[in-house]
Amino acid sequence: MKIIFRISKLGFGGAEQVFISVARELSKTHPITIIFAVDSEQGDNVTHVKSLGFEVVSLNASRTLNSIVPLAKLITKEKPDVVISAYTDTNAACLLSKVIARYKVPVIVSEHAALNEHWQFKSNSKKKVLRFYVGWVYKLADKVLCVSKGLEQQVNLLLKQPSKTLTIYNPVRFNGSFNKGLKNENDEKNETQVIKNIESARVLRLVAVGRVVPQKDYSTLIKAISIIKQQQNVHLNIVGGTTDKKEFNKVKSLVAEYGLEKTIEFVGYSDAVETYYKKADVFVLSSAWEGFGNVIVEAMSFGLPIVSTNCNYGPAEILIDGKYGRLAEVGDSESLAKIIIKEALDPLVTGETLIKRSKDFSEEIIASQYYELINEVIKHDS
Template identity: 35%
Template sequence: MTDIAIFLMDLGGGGAERVMINLAQGFVDHQLSVDLVLVQAKGPYLSQLPAGVNVVTLNSSRLLLSIPKLIQYLKKKQPKFLLSALDDTNFIAILAGKIAGNSTKVAVTVHNNLSQESQNAPQLKRRLTPTFVGWFYPSADYVIGVSNGVTDNLITLGSPPEKTHFIYNPIVSAELLEKLQESVNHPWFASGQPPVILGVGRLSPQKDFATLIRAFAQVRKQHQARLIILGEGSKLDYLKGLVQDFDLTEDVAFPGFVDNPYSYMARAGVLVLSSAWEGFGNVLVEAMAAGTPVVSTDCESGPAEILAQGKYGKLVPVADSQAMAEAILATLTEPTNPEPLKQRAMEFSLENSVNQYLRILRMD
């Protein structure tokens, strides 16, 4: 019998997928058997799977069409736990678990503030997600939010308090610490170059890199610097157009998805999270693990928890480019002691997170 089956659509390059790969590694390290059940075996993280994880591919063209195959898998393998992430996948996991009707416990993880996400979503199904939470999540065995803010929001949406928990994301691992030491093949990080301001994430409305670009335009008036934004997404052309409008083309780069963003973080002058909303804010912890200073919007939910209300990095209002520019300038010009940042980052370690999962799932 498989101990834990992790169910995902694919291994796209998002933060939730990265978290689930980290958890898989942690579970394997604890001598648990792990199946990674994918609707489609694709995505940039496929090449980064931990040894010892068994990949099961359902080979369905759409998530909905995978339901019969997922039910068949659950009946055949009868994993002790089915662990899923992301809204649509969570709903399918709960539904399949109920139809399978065996002893498998279903645990869903929530990586965003769903109220904020639904208010800003153009798609109807995303706007309806809070309603679906009230319908589906009472049937899950465990509902796990990745921050206090996410968990509180889930309970207001109808997730049963007795089933709803929060566990911070497993960010700092031995692999991360190794990757922070790798070199970066980019001329802007050569000795004697101006400091690099770094943004990392999907190029989507949620990440609001437009505000970061506007803030960078103000920074450049007072301080020599460059801006790199790592990631892919629908807003790339819009963001490039904005860079041209501010005449910043020579000082802003969009390298796309890179296998090792952590080496960029380790060499940046400051990492900026510009999001309009979050569930946690993985990149803040990843940068802090390198001792790199951070600036973040005080968005719901996660960053203020990570930064202890501003103790470990400056918090600025959402969509306020002026405040963001001032925080970036202050961070670039004030010496930062990296050690407290590194120590704080270790509180979000893989081992801490996995131990909490095992406690909640009663597998310790």
């Protein structure tokens, strides 16, 4: 079997990580040739993907629309069994490549972010184009894969072909192997008593993981930290890229306004994010929207108590409507502060329970679901 993963660039985004995880796992268990087709080889993850033994083919496209003909030629040359793409613009271009290629191939397109929320900062003309892509061009797809059921419902409102859509959650890249010191279910009372030490002078250590961009709404989290600090010594590590200088300057100014320079640390991008999960008492996601929320599952895999906004889409599905972690309304700093303290003092579930839940999103399980989908579209197309 030969698979082309089509993505505009191999950076550190969520879709890229999903494709890499799935490709790595599939190649372990099946005789598969995998090619990553990108606009150009400028992505930060290109070297890593090549080190895993996968071929990276540059389409030499200055923008995604210019990739339509080069990808069609690549499809004709390589004759893959399936093409899987990600992100709306790239998906649409990929489907047009399918139409003009001289080799018939099934195409699976995937959406990784809440559509309306992700598009809200686009111009009206761009929004119309994106809605046209999802509502009409996606009809050319063999399947439309969404990373949460909420996102799938949103896609269906535009596409109106529910038989084409399905949900496969994102895989978690960690397996809980760093959590062997966590207590089991029988030690829940002792674990809670230890955590209650935050009522003393000990610092409550929080971690948030994600780029400093408007989507992550770190402004609300910073305001929540200022509230917590009035009651409790606290420290927050924000682990994620700071390339959006406008948003970074905005949140840095807010940190200064509240006098939290020594309380909140911007770590930047880290390829050892597990060290920050391991050091934290509570994980916090303050996003205004998501497509899934990979970092929640990552934190769960370390047995880390979870607090998240109940944003569209993903967190409530991962946490089963608050069974595995506490949920606050989007943009509500007071509610977020309250449940952070509550979760630190009295975790909803034990670390072992969180680790067990995270295994529902293991690379093995998710890759097997991709493999079933791939075989389904190949069989249907033949």
